[in-house]
Amino acid sequence: MPTDRINREEQNLGFGFQSEREARFPPLVQLALMHYICNSRCRRCPVGLCNRGQMGGAGEYDPARRRFFPFESFGKIADEMGKHPWSILRFHGRGEPLLHPHYVDMIACAKKAGVGTVTSFTNATLLDEEKANAILDAGLDLMELSIDAYTEDRYREFRGTDYFKQVVQNAESFIRARNQKRCGTKVIVSAVDCPEFQPEKEEFRRFWSERADEVIFRPYHTYGGRLPLICARPPEEVVPCSQLWMRFSINPWGQVNACFNDWADEVLVGDLNDPGATIAQIWRGTEFDALREASLQGHSILKCCGTCLATRKGWVETYQRLLGKLRDRAPNRNLV
Numbered sequence: 001m002p003t004d005r006i007n008r009e010e011q012n013l014g015f016g017f018q019s020e021r022e023a024r025f026p027p028l029v030q031l032a033l034m035h036y037i038c039n040s041r042c043r044r045c046p047v048g049l050c051n052r053g054q055m056g057g058a059g060e061y062d063p064a065r066r067r068f069f070p071f072e073s074f075g076k077i078a079d080e081m082g083k084h085p086w087s088i089l090r091f092h093g094r095g096e097p098l099l100h101p102h103y104v105d106m107i108a109c110a111k112k113a114g115v116g117t118v119t120s121f122t123n124a125t126l127l128d129e130e131k132a133n134a135i136l137d138a139g140l141d142l143m144e145l146s147i148d149a150y151t152e153d154r155y156r157e158f159r160g161t162d163y164f165k166q167v168v169q170n171a172e173s174f175i176r177a178r179n180q181k182r183c184g185t186k187v188i189v190s191a192v193d194c195p196e197f198q199p200e201k202e203e204f205r206r207f208w209s210e211r212a213d214e215v216i217f218r219p220y221h222t223y224g225g226r227l228p229l230i231c232a233r234p235p236e237e238v239v240p241c242s243q244l245w246m247r248f249s250i251n252p253w254g255q256v257n258a259c260f261n262d263w264a265d266e267v268l269v270g271d272l273n274d275p276g277a278t279i280a281q282i283w284r285g286t287e288f289d290a291l292r293e294a295s296l297q298g299h300s301i302l303k304c305c306g307t308c309l310a311t312r313k314g315w316v317e318t319y320q321r322l323l324g325k326l327r328d329r330a331p332n333r334n335l336v
Contacts (some may be wrong), residue, residue, distance in 0.1 A: 017245050021086070026248035026283050028088045028320055029081060030260050031074075033103070035067045035252045036060070038095035040123050041160030042148075044192050046226045046263065047095050052160060055226070060264040069252045071102035074109060076272065077250070080279050082114030088323055091120040094252070094263055098126040104134045111139035117327060121146055121190075125163045127170040132177050136185055142326060144188040144216075145171045150200040150207065157196070172335060175211055179333040186213045186326045193217035213332045214322065224261055224302065240295040241305065246320060248283055256282050258291050259302055267291070267302055 017023040042048030049055045057063060081089055089110055091097050097120055100106070110118045121144035127135075135143070147167060149155035155164040171189065178185050189208040191197055197204075201217070208215045222229050241259075249260035250272065258267040269291065270282030282288060 021084075022245070024284070025084045025087055025280050027086075027246060028090060029077070029248045029250070029279060030090045030092045031069060031077065031250045032252050032260075033069050033091055033093045033097050033100040033106075034095045035065055035263075036063075036094055037066050037068070037099055038093075038123075039099065039125055039161075040096065040163075043158055043160065044148075044194060044220065044227065046223050048160065049227070067252045068100050069250075069254070071105060073254055073273075074102075074106050075113070077279070078106075078110045078113035078115060081110070085114055085116035087115075088117045088119060088320065089115050091118070092249075092260065093121075096123055096126070098122050098131065104131075104138050107135065107138040107140050117141045117323065119323065120144070123147075123159075123163075124167045124170045124174070125161075127174055129173060129177070132170070132174045136174075136178060136181055136183055140185055142186040142188065142323060143174070144190055145174070145212070146190050147171065147204075147208070148191045149197070150204040154196070154200060158192075172211060175335045178331065179336055184331060186329070186331060188212060188214045188216055188322075188326075190216045190218055192220055194220045211332070211335045213326060213329065216322070221261075223263065226263075240292075240298075244288070244292045244295055248279060258288070259305075262302055 018027070036047050036050055038045075038047045038051060040048055041051045043052075046055060046061075050061055055061050078089075081087055091103070091106065093100075097103060107118055107120075118140055119142040120140060124145045124147065127145075147155075148158050149164070152164040155167075156162060175187050178187065189212040191201070191204055193201070205215050221227075243259055247260060249257040249262075251257055251265055253265075254272045255265060255268045256270040256272065257265060258269050269287040270285055271277060272279070272282070
């Protein structure tokens with residue numbers, strides 16, 4: 001390896017890579033299962049606003065660009081990740097993951113390939129008994145239930161749908177099925193920590209803490225200016241972006257985004273469709289390393305950087321750490 005590449009690796013390892021193995025392969029691979037496909041109308045999400053008719057039909061919002069990640073392309077990702085079982089696979093989505101026609105098949109494929117930890121999220125609207133059992137039997141390691149509200153009125157205000165009672169029932173049934181099967185799937189319940197949510201935040205925490213393994217509140221963000229900035233942020237020193245050293249984000253076309261918030265796919269660092277392309281090769285490729293070096297020099301690389309907590313001093317990436325803790329924790333089996 002050339003001397004300048006060794007020096008660059010030493011510099012990056014000192015800032016963001018937490019271990020030598022993470023300098024060779026990403027600790028978290030995030031796969032967006034779809035682009036602008038969802039059954040909800042959330043006020044705090046670009047996809048939901050599109051479903052409300054409040055965002056235009058050009059560029060990333062063009063209905064013609066709606067797409068599922070092809071199942072036939074997934075085996076390559078699963079097989080490479082299976083060689084690094086400590087790395088976490090997260091099924092993400094620019095929409096609702098359970099709408100993917102091969103969602104359960106992809107979980108089973110990943111576990112068969114040897115992926116150590118497979119995680120996902122869902123709005124729980126489609127998480128009926130049949131789907132819940134299929135997901136648990138496929139071997140999902142962690143499910144995040146994005147619920148966002150404690151009361152039906154607030155849910156309707158946030159989500160623009162009347163699924164609240166169904167969602168609560170589905171969430172409780174999923175946890176109950178997990179407990180009855182005595183499997184190790186962990187369950188997180190989450191909400192966006194926006195100003196309107198504050199009056200019922202503690203009730204939400206209390207209710208779901210009695211049922212789930214963890215309750216988390218996700219910071220509100222604007223998706224790179226797509227949503228209004230409704231939460232005041234105190235002036236803070238901008239620091240290098242931690243995500244460049246922690247996450248590998250694959251879009252529904254098999255391309256690799258510099259950041260998972262780059263829904264317009266403006267800054268790509270690689271394409272897994274290219275002959276010979278691998279996760280490991282792109283992770284330490286010249287494009288990705290150049291962005292890390294630019295971030296170290298204080299340069300913003302994306303529009304979303306300006307409103308992102310990951311580039312603010314004192315902010316610590318907690319999701320991966322939370323996943324690591326939950327993997328070693330016994331499930332909460334209070335709901336039977």
